[in-house]
Amino acid sequence: MEENHNKPWTVILLCYCIICLLNASLIVTIILDTNLHESMYILLCVFCMNALYGTTGFYPRFLCDLLSDVHVISYYGCLIQTQLIYSFACGELSILVLMAYDRYVAICQPLKYHSIMSKQRVIRFACFSWFTTFCIVAVNTFLTSRLKLCSPYISRLFCVNWSIVQLACFPAQTTISAIVANITLSIYFLHGVFIVWSYMYIIQTCVKSIENRAKFMQTCVPHLVSLFTFVVAMLLDIINMRLGSKELPQTLQNFVAIEFLVIPPIMNPLIYGFKLNKIRKRIYSVVISKTK
16 A cells, blocks of 8 residues: 655654653653652553554654655555554543543542552553553454455555545445444543543532642643643544545645644653652652763
8 A cells, every 4th residue: 555745754753752762761760760659650651651652653664654765555564553553542542531530539539549549450450441442443443454445545644444444445345344433433432521520520629629729730730731632633633534625735734644643742741741740850860860
């Protein structure tokens, strides 16, 4: 299958290196510091791991294409890329749900926090959430793989189910894929509903207490910024994918297509690294010790 893109490889390589550096730094910091082995930081570590997982499904392949005169990807390679990028995006929302639940318990039920959100339980929650997401996306990818295609050209910088389905020879073939895709969208829409529900209770609790308001500003604001950034990026991509106009400049279309693979993976570790006191102090101590 052939792909069309014309991004400078140096910019893409720099972007990927920044993403790897920022997320890996946060992961290593949390793993090595036993004081950060708490549910909120464990989830943040998983969040950064998911960012590395998803971006690895795009950047290396994209860089190879930019450095090559032939922009071709095999059908199975295309399906694998679809699986990686879709499971990253859906996994991102699942982890944001766990983060919202963690903040809900911490603020609304503080006396039960350590028993409900123990280290072992949080790890199980994260593993179950990611594995479930991977399986849901795998079902969509499998259904897409059964379609007979009448064109080898995809209209995006990377492979996604929607672009592959558009190449199907017979529209009737795509009915089951469309149904499963809509069910998947509904599942992750409910994820968003749960986050809104949890923050309704969090805000109600914070209004009554100065201490909780301080905790909200310290720990919930980074989560809300991450959520807002991710949702906006995904909505712009979905709108562009389904309703996009060919009148828009190709450069703008390309940016919108990869926005969720660029902005959230860079912004999230920066936001949490600077906003959370324990992580900020740990990073500062490491930097100061290295400069002495």
